[in-house]
Structure formats: C-alpha cells, structure tokens
Amino acid sequence: MSIQHHPSEELLTAFAAGTLDRGQHIAAATHLGHCPACRGWVKSVENVGGAVLAELPPAPMAPDALSRIAPRLAEAPHQSASRRDGDSLPDVPGLPAFVRALPAEPWVWVAPSLHVRRIELGGTSPTRVFLLKSGPGTKLLPHTHTGFELTCVLTGSFTHDNRRYAVGDFDMGTPEDEHEIEIGTDEACISLVAMQGTLRLKGVFGRLLQPLISF
Amino acid sequence: MGLAMAGEPVTPQEWSQCLSAVATHQDRAAFARLFEYFAPRVKTFMRRSGADDAAAEELAQETLLMVWRKAAQFDPATAGAGAWIFTIARNLRVDALRRERGVSARAGDIDAEFLIDGAPTPDAVLAGQQADARVRAALKELSAEQKRVIELSFYQERAHGDIAAVLGIPLGTVKSRLRLAMSKLRILLDDLS
Numbered sequence: 099m100s101i102q103h104h105p106s107e108e109l110l111t112a113f114a115a116g117t118l119d120r121g122q123h124i125a126a127a128t129h130l131g132h133c134p135a136c137r138g139w140v141k142s143v144e145n146v147g148g149a150v151l152a153e154l155p156p157a158p159m160a161p162d163a164l165s166r167i168a169p170r171l172a173e174a175p176h177q178s179a180s181r182r183d184g185d186s187l188p189d190v191p192g193l194p195a196f197v198r199a200l201p202a203e204p205w206v207w208v209a210p211s212l213h214v215r216r217i218e219l220g221g222t223s224p225t226r227v228f229l230l231k232s233g234p235g236t237k238l239l240p241h242t243h244t245g246f247e248l249t250c251v252l253t254g255s256f257t258h259d260n261r262r263y264a265v266g267d268f269d270m271g272t273p274e275d276e277h278e279i280e281i282g283t284d285e286a287c288i289s290l291v292a293m294q295g296t297l298r299l300k301g302v303f304g305r306l307l308q309p310l311i312s313f
Numbered sequence: 314m315g316l317a318m319a320g321e322p323v324t325p326q327e328w329s330q331c332l333s334a335v336a337t338h339q340d341r342a343a344f345a346r347l348f349e350y351f352a353p354r355v356k357t358f359m360r361r362s363g364a365d366d367a368a369a370e371e372l373a374q375e376t377l378l379m380v381w382r383k384a385a386q387f388d389p390a391t392a393g394a395g396a397w398i399f400t401i402a403r404n405l406r407v408d409a410l411r412r413e414r415g416v417s418a419r420a421g422d423i424d425a426e427f428l429i430d431g432a433p434t435p436d437a438v439l440a441g442q443q444a445d446a447r448v449r450a451a452l453k454e455l456s457a458e459q460k461r462v463i464e465l466s467f468y469q470e471r472a473h474g475d476i477a478a479v480l481g482i483p484l485g486t487v488k489s490r491l492r493l494a495m496s497k498l499r500i501l502l503d504d505l506s
Contacts, residue, residue, distance in 0.1 A: 107495050115467045116403040116427075120411075123426065130429045137429055142502055145448040147403065148395030150464050152325075156353030157360055159370060164348050167374050171341065171381055196425040221416035 101133050103267040105248075110136055114143035121225025124217075125248035125268075125292035127194045132250075132266030187217075190229060190288060192252040192265065197290075202229075211236040224294055231288045232256070238279040245295025247271040254287030256280060325445045328394035329387075336384035347398075348377050355402045362406055362468050363475075372409060376402045393445030400427065403467075410469075451501035459494035466491050 105113075105126055112118045113126040130137050160166075186202045187193055201218040208214050211233030219227060232238065234254070248270055255264040257280045263269055264282075271277055273295070281287045331347045334340035352373045359369035379401045387397050404423045411423075452460060465487060477484045 107499060108492060111466050111495055116407045117467070117469050120416075127426065127429060139499070140429075141444070142448065142499075144400055145393055145396045145444045146452070146463065146498065147399040147467055148393050148397070148445065149448050149452055150467060151351075151354055151358055151399045151402065152395040154354040154357040154361075154464075157356040157369065159352050159356060159373065163352060163370065163374060164345060167378055170378055171339075171344070194429065196422070196428070221411070221414065 101129075101135075101266040101268075103261065103263055103269060104133065104136055105129055105268045105270065107139065109248075109270070110139050111143050114140045115147065119225050120219055120221065120223040121227045121292040121294075122248060124194075124197055124227050125250055125290060128192070128197065128250040128252075128290050129266065129268040131194050132192065187215075187229075190252060193290065205231065209239075212238070225292045226294075227290070227292045229288055230291050231286055232281045233286055234281060235283045236281040236287075238277070238281070240276060240278045242276050242298045243271055243273050243293070243295055244298065245273060245293065247294075248292040250290045252288045252290060254285045255282035256287050256289070257282070325393050325395060328398075329389045332380070332384050332387045332394055332397075333389070335381060336387060344377075344381055347380060351380070351398055352377050355398070358402055358467070359406065364406075364409070368409070372402070372405055375405055379405065393448075395445065403427075447502065451498055454501050455494060455497065458490070459497065462487060462491045462494045463498065466495065 104110075109118070109122070109126055113123060113130070118126060130140060185198050186200065187198045190198075197217065201220070203216045203218070205213040205215045213231040215229040215231070217227045217229070219225075229252075230249075232254075249263075249268070251263050251265050251267050251269075253265065255262055257263070258269060258277060262282075328347065328350075331340075331343040334343035335347070355376045356369045356373040359372045360366065364372060376398070380398055383401070387394070392400075404427060407426075408423045452463075455463070474484055477487045480487070
C-alpha cells in the first residue's frame with residue numbers, strides 16, 4: 099500500500115524551515131510519519147538550510163559573546179528531562195508521538211455516523227486540529243471552507259473528487275474548492291484535520307446542521 | 314590539533330571534526346572555532362527572521378550553547394554539520410516565537426515536534442556529508458536570484474513581506490519565484506542521485 103497524495107513542496111519546505119503554524123505543522127508531521135519520500139525531501143531542505151546558514155553574511159557578536167557563555171559550558175551536559183509523555187489518544191493509530199501526548203477531548207457526535215474529537219493546542223494557533231471519524235459508506239454533506247483544510251488519513255479511506263485517499267494520504271482543501279466526500283465502505287475512516295476558518299454546509303439540510311458542526 | 318585547524322573552520326568536514334572533538338573530549342578550542350564561525354551567521358539568520366539585535370544575539374548564543382550540550386547527538390553519518398546546527402537554530406526560533414505569543418513550550422518539546430518516527434529509506438536519505446556535498450552542488454546550479462528566494466523560504470511570512478518590499482516586487486511574485494526555485498532544486502537533487 100503506497101501513498102498517492104502528498105503535501106505540496108511548499109508546505110514540506112515550510113515544515114523543514116520551521117515556519118508553519120502549529121496546526122499545519124501537526125498535519126504535515128502526521129503525513130511524514132507515514133511517508134519516507136516526504137521525509138527525504140524534508141531532510142534535503144534541512145541540508146539546504148545548513149548550506150544557506152553557512153553562507154549568510156556574519157552579523158558581529160558582542161566582543162565578549164563567547165566568554166559570557168563560558169561559565170555555562172561547565173554545567174553538566176544537558177539531558178532533555180526524561181519526561182514521560184502522556185498518551186491521551188491511545189486508541190488512534192498513526193499519530194506522531196508528540197501529537198498523542200497533546201490533551202484531547204472525548205469523541206463528540208456531530209451528525210449521523212460522524213464524530214469529532216478536538217485536540218487541544220493550548221495556544222493561539224489560528225488553526226484548529228481535530229480527529230474526524232466517519233462510519234463506513236458515509237457521504238459527507240457538500241461543503242466549502244472559509245480557510246484551508248489539511249487532512250491526513252489514519253484509518254480507512256475516503257473519496258474526494260474521484261480520488262481515493264487511504265492511510266497516510268494527505269489532502270489539502272482550499273477555500274475555492276467545493277467538497278463532496280464519500281467514506282470507503284470497508285471500515286470507519288479516522289482522519290486528522292487541521293483547519294482554518296469554518297465549514298459552510300450547502301443546501302437546506304446543511305443549514306439545519308450548521309450549528310452542530312460549529313464546535 | 315595542528316596548524317591546519319587554526320582559524321575559522323571553512324569546510325563541512327572541519328565542522329564535523331570540531332563537533333566530534335566537542336562531543337568526545339569537550340574541546341573548548343574546537344567549540345570556539347564553531348562559535349566564531351556560526352554564532353554571527355545564526356545571528357544574521359535570527360535578524361532576518363524578525364528578531365531585534367539583542368534578541369538575535371541571545372538566540373545565537375543559545376544555539377551555540379545547545380551545540381555544545383548536544384554535540385554527542387551529532388551523527389556525521391546522518392547529517393551534515395551545517396544542517397544539524399541549522400535545525401538547532403530553527404527549533405530555538407520556533408520556541409522563541411511561541412513564547413512571544415504566550416504559549417509555554419520548552420525547547421525539548423519543539424525538538425520532539427520535529428522528530429518523525431519511521432525508518433528512513435536508503436535512497437531517500439543520504440549520508441550526512443554526501444548530502445551536504447550534493448546540496449552544495451545543486452545550489453551552485455541555481456541563479457543568484459533563485460538562491461535568494463530559497464533563502465527567503467527559511468524565514469517567516471512577515472519577513473517575506475519585508476523582503477518583497479526591499480526587492481520592490483509583490484509578495485505573490487516572491488512566492489511564485491520561490492515555488493519555481495524549489496522545483497528546480499528538487500530536480501537537481503534528483504538528478505545528482
């Protein structure tokens with residue numbers, strides 16, 4: 099089973115550069131955990147970062163810059179505290195360790211065959227991150243976004259515009275798209291979603307459901 | 314160390330040797346050479362990322378302090394010295410930006426966020442120095458402008474806007490040039506493999 103849908107090179111470059119917001123970073127990291135090819139590209143960009151850094155013009159440091167940190171060199175070598183990460187999402191496969199350690203709310207029912215579980219970022223990231231669980235064969239209502247939406251499949255599969263997304267696949271929705279998504283019939287589909295803005299459901303039924311999805 | 318090692322180390326091999334000397338016997342002279350070369354460049358990196366002079370100086374010092382403390386974790390078989398120091402500077406910058414926004418995070422947390430589980434594939438990830446050489450060769454094939462926009466991709470959005478203003482071109486143009494330059498770089502890196 100190989101991954102068909104990858105994040106854009108720009109998104110992966112921004113990941114390696116450390117310039118993504120935290121929600122986007124989490125979505126990209128989730129895909130990277132599944133995708134050796136994209137990990138290779140991130141590594142390349144880090145090498146480019148090293149070459150860029152080495153060739154930057156130097157900015158003068160204070161004359162005593164080195165002697166000022168000298169006393170700190172004598173301190174015991176830094177061991178990153180052997181912190182035991184909590185695991186608030188033990189039942190969800192395919193998440194990076196640092197995401198599993200983030201506090202998560204319980205699953206919440208939002209519509210028939212559709213549950214949402216919010217992951218707490220504890221900050222002011224403009225991106226919301228949540229898990230979306232849909233029963234096999236569920237057809238999600240047509241909807242649009244007011245911002246972008248990054249999705250990485252963790253279990254099962256879905257079809258979006260005739261393209262099939264299975265475990266590890268990455269889908270990037272932009273505000274221009276109109277989304278009609280159908281979950282694969284074989285098993286429930288859990289995805290990690292990082293979303294800016296809100297969902298807008300289409301049609302009368304959609305407008306009735308709108309308050310439910312504004313979690 | 315002989316005379317050949319005196320002064321600024323200028324090749325990736327010498328940087329790797331300095332890091333090994335720090336890791337194996339806390340060699341302060343080797344550290345001083347790394348500091349002299351990299352601290353002023355990390356400072357430029359932080360300045361261009363939007364930090365003021367004092368903050369950039371402090372972040373450069375912290376980066377080199379981390380280089381000292383973590384030198385034993387440097388593995389020349391998997392990373393070039395420059396790339397490894399870059400990742401330390403990058404993580405400290407992410408940490409500093411989060412603090413600025415009132416999110417409490419320790420540097421250790423940021424490191425974990427860049428640690429991706431999963432074995433590397435042999436053909437996708439090159440050994441450190443080999444990768445370093447390949448990236449340098451690929452960068453040489455790019456135009457000065459393409460190199461410049463690639464450098465831009467390592468800074469935050471707001472810095473992109475600043476530099477677009479400096480270059481007198483719209484932000485959208487900076488972004489499209491960046492896209493082109495990265496695609497060319499990717500093709501070059503694939504060709505060199």
